[in-house]
Amino acid sequence: MAEQAEQRAPRPAGTVISLARVDADMVPEVGGKAANLGVLLSAGMPVPPGFCVTTAAYGRVAAAAGVQPSEPAEQIRGRLASAPLPEDITEAILTAYAGLGEDTPVAVRSSATAEDLPEASFAGQLDTYLNVVGPDLLLDAIRRCWASLWTDRAVAYRADHGIGQHSISIAVVVQEMVxxxxxxxxxxxxxxxxxxxxxxxxxxxxxxxxxxxxxxxxxxxxxxxxxxxxxxxxxxxxxxxxxxxxxxxxxxxxxxxxxxxxxxxxxxxxxxxxxxxxxxxxxxxxxxxxxxxxxxxxxxxxxxxxxxxxxxxxxxxxxFPLPEPDNHDGGARAYLCASLLQGLTRPLTPMGLASFALMSDSSRPAGNGPAAYRSAQIGMRMFVDVTSLLRSKGGRRGLLRAMKVADARSVDVLAYLGADPRFALTRAPKLGSLKSGLRAAPPFGLLRQVLRALVNPVAALERVSAADHELDRMLVLPEPVSGARRLDFVERLLTKEITPAVMRVLPPAAAGYVWLGLGRLLLGRLAPGGELQAVLRGLPHNVTTEMDLELWRTASSIRDDPESVRALTAEEPRVLAGRYADGTLPAACQAALRAFLARYGHRAVAEIDLGVPRWGEDPAHIINALANYLKLADPELAPDRVFRRAAENAEAKAAELAARAARSRGRLFGKLVAHSLRRARATAGMREYPKFRLIVAFAVLRRQLQLVGEELADAGRIQVPDDVFFLDLTEARVGLRGADLRGPVAERRQSYQREMRRRRIPRLLLSDGTDVEAAMAATQAASSAGGRLQPGTLAGAPASAGTVTGKARVILDPAGAHLEPGEILVAPSTDPGWTPLFMTAGALVMEMGGPISHGAVVAREYGIPAVVGVFEATTRIRTGDTVTVDGAAGTVVLDLSCASDGGR
Missing domain, CATH: 3.30.470.20 (ATP-grasp fold, B domain)
Incomplete structure (x- = not known):
């Protein structure tokens, strides 16, 4: 009975406790390391005996030493390292130490309350002292363990992991030395x-x-x-x-x-x-x-x-998290990361993931279609199950062909996986293969529209305009309306309306690339290397390029107003964004920024995620880009001039190739090449337009969900309106009916922040957790493969021809990024939110991407060299390194003689 009463009563805040009495629930008292050791001991694992000096002891000593939360870490360390221990704490420690034997050598280890937990390991951040012998040395080692909570590396680690500096405490583990x-x-x-x-x-x-x-x-x-x-x-x-x-x-x-x-x-x-x-x-x-x-x-x-x-x-x-089990055939599964193919390394909010799940379901053929259409959410990112494609001869060929232009590095990774017997080709009945092929093929109506665009690109562009008007009508929801009706509106658009509307504006761009492919076929060896890429520079009808040029014009108008220039160059973008919201920016700057956001305020970095604020809500990123543009002093490097020259050079290159074809194979052949390249230039720039229209629709849906969030927050179901983006539509409906959703939202925000810190995202993930690219790299390293390259040379895929040597700038997130004119931008991947940086970059290097990935397309349009699909570029290249980017050869060469320590 006494033991039961003790269990029910609050645990006393003792200063020393045997490891044999520690359990998993005692992290606040003994820290993560000691709690884990206690669990191991309870399970009969071979753990050396010992004891723990609890957080209560640390708290008392820190308070007696006058440690103040506002003090610099260095001062706190000094106070703790020299702090006298209260007599009762000293006695408890030495009694426990004597219980291990006279002057027993011990290991003394720090055990913080946020250490050795699933969210953060703190590995190597706090101090350990080995072979400590005698009472005096033991007490000194304990003090030094306490002080190690405030080393610069531990403080920086907590800041990086979002752990409050003064919400953490520390215990110390003392064990028999092995x-x-x-x-x-x-x-x-x-x-x-x-x-x-x-x-x-x-x-x-x-x-x-x-x-x-x-x-x-x-x-x-x-x-x-x-x-x-x-x-x-x-x-x-x-x-x-x-x-x-x-x-x-x-x-x-x-x-x-x-x-x-x-x-x-x-x-x-x-x-x-x-x-x-x-x-x-x-x-x-x-x-x-x-x-x-x-x-x-x-x-x-x-x-x-x-x-x-x-x-x-x-x-x-x-x-990286495991996929949810899928035992429909009991075999291994392979998942391709669709988030990376969209230029995203960051996680998506739950509402962003839910929206793509609804759109994916709506586009899936009747009867659930082939397994290749199944999507999965892993690590708060979008993946696609490609197992069936890999096991099918035609599916594998098609997948490799698609990756060759979308993400060149994935071709090697998929080919490596192809040698795995678990993904060996399987024989399928011819009729079944034909049905799967037909289900996987684009809808016949879309093919017909592409053929019409091939014949008459002007009429195709007019049909795009009509489709735009139709989508604009769909996006109107008459007010007033209830929260439930808003959710109905969002769900209807995601499941029935948006995908067909986006597909209706796809044919011109598809036709442009068909014409380009025909030109490539006709020219053959007459256009070696990356010559044909030059034809795609300075394309008309590219909405992303038009946006960036409009931003440059905005910067040019601001440059004429000294007061605006002073504000943009002297104040932080976040402060300026607040001033814009208040309407207190200098008049010229306020007006110019308002005009730009009226046209492009629906865009954002990571804009495919409904949960991400648009530039119209938070213009700090655009303000930062404007400040960077103001540093561009050479008029010849002005983006509008660069774009104009790129267009002129592309037209000249198309004429040159046509003339070369005429000389080699006759006048008629030359005219056919000229026609193909002219048609390609006429509509290939529309490649960005379907996504642009999707983001227009997403901005409307986001606003409707924000209004639902306001209703839920007012009712106390969530903390703030934007918490709605950490729910899905079904959960939001439950909230409108009265459910308290604050708990689930808090857990998901914590998971989201943890995933935001993750840098390594698998291109191809297996159901057993294998990152195929990492496994391939390990195999190559073990066999010394890849030694053909010279030291300091990184290989990727050519994306935009040209050679530039300059200083590298590694940027993982464009928000608030600083890029000096002419610096080489090194990034994991890019989406349209990154492109303002392209306008002053000397070249582009990306870990992701292929010849028609977003970054490659925009780099070509600006005429800057680009290499994509460079494995671990953001870790192997460091800010300040001198690198040479050869966009035609697909190589990045580091100057090892003057490698920088910047960013290391």
Missing amino acids: DADVAGVMFTANPLTGRRREIVIDAAPGLGEALVSGAVNPDQFTVDAATGEILQRSLGDKRTEIRPAPGGGTRLLRRQDRDRQDGGRQDGRRACLTDEQVRSLARIGTLAEELYGEPQDLEWAIAPDGGIRVVQSRPITTL
Whole structure:
């Protein structure tokens, strides 16, 4: 009865607690590391005994030391490192220490309340002290652990992960020291490829500190968790090791020193673990993963008696989420990231994802169509299940052909996956293949309209204008209207109206690229390299180019007003955006910005997401672009002049190619080439228009959802109106009927912010978590493939011809980005919200994209060299590096002699 009463009562804020009494619910008192160790101990795992100095002790000492939340971190560290400990805390610590044995060597580790959790691991951010011997050194190590909560790296880490600096506390774990013969780390999912149930073990002689700190090149073993089979082993040189020093602390030994001590028995060419030890570690890792229900990152050591000890376990926080299980055929599935194909690395809001799910369902053929049409939401991003396409000869060929122009890098990744027996081609009945092919083909009506546009592009453009008027009528919802009717309106447009309306404006652009393909076919070897790309520069009817040129004209008008120039160059864009909303910008700037936003305020960065504010709501990004334009001093680099020259050069190139064809194959042949290229230029610029009209519609839908959000917020169902974008339409309806949705919204906002920090997004993801591109890169590195390139040369796909050498500027998010005129823009991917930066860029390098991806098209129009599909460009190139971009060869060459440390 007494025990039951103790469980019901609030837990006392003790200062020291045995690890054997710690459980998973005690994170606020003991931190994440200690809580995890307590769970392992309770499950019977081999964890060294010890105790925890709780957050209550830290709180008391910090308060007594006069630590103030407003103080600089450096001052806080100083106060904590020298703080005297209250007598009762000292007594409790030393009593617990004595319980481990007289002057027992211990490891002293920090355990913060936001550490070793699924959201953030804090790996390496806080301090650990090994082989601490004696009471005085123990108390000093505990103080230094407390102080490490306020190191610059820990403060920066919390800021990057959105963790409040003063909402976190710290405990300290004290454990018996393991004088390890061998130690290391173990991941129960492959941290490089993401593949689940594939265990990776790194091991090195001595204490694990050598491996964790990077002081040693370890042995590595990869194990199949299901069978225990060692799939791969790689032996490191193990040139150094860290060992306990007599009397406390550690010492670093070189291999030759260690060999002398051991009579030459050590051999760096031998594995430091036996196969049985590897399998035993793997079994422990599997048990830990099953215990926590998610992949784990464990630190372990092998004691002199041969026993394995687990000294730490935490979730692997970097893995991309798994797809929802789909066991309709029980096999592996492959998912292509549609978000990346749209130029987005960031997540979509739940409402943004829901809108595309509705549009996808509406465009799916009757009877659910082939499996290739299934979409999936993984990691708050859009994916498409391409398993059936990969297993079909025709489907695979079509998919590779589409990726060749949409995202060149994906061609190699898909081809690599094609060798996987799980995705081997399957024989399908001819009738079934024909039906699937017909279902996957564009609607016959669309093909007919493309053919009509081929014959008469002027009439096709007139039909686009008529389709625009029809869509504008659809987008009107007479007021007043209830919230439920607004949701009906949004749902009807998403499921029935928008997709057909967008398809009606597609034929001219499709016809333009058909004519371009015909021109390429006719010219053949007469137009080598990227010559034909030059014909696509300065195209008419490109709404994105027109928008950027209008923004340049806006900047030019502002340049004539000194007061506006002073405001744009002296104040932060966010402040200026507030002034615009208040109507207090200088008159010339206010009027010019209002006129631009009247035409283009519906656009945004990541504009395909309904949950993202439009420029009309938040013009800070456009104001920043205007400020950048004002720095452009050379009139010859003015975007309107550059565009005009690009158009003139394109016309000249088309004439040159036609003349070349006439000389080679006759006058009639030359006329046919000229006609093809002229028709291509007439309508290929319309490529951007279908998406432009989609975003016009999305801006209207967003406004209707905002009004629903205002109704829900007024009723207290959500906190603020924009919370509606963290729901789907069904949930919004439930909210209108009275449900409190604040809890689900808060959880989704937290998930969204976590995904916003994610930089690595798989192009192609398998159902077992494998990032195929990362697996391919690992295979190539292991086999030394790709060594044909010179050092410092990165290969991609040619997208816009020309060669430029300049300073690189790596930009991950265009919002507030600074790009000096002539700098080379290096980005993960781009959508129309990025293009204001293109107008002053010297060249473009992207991790994503193909010859007709958005960034490539706009780069060609501006006449700047571009290379796309460059693997990990934003990490291998750093801001300030001097690089040469060859848009025809598809290469980016780093000048290794003057590589910059900027951004490292």
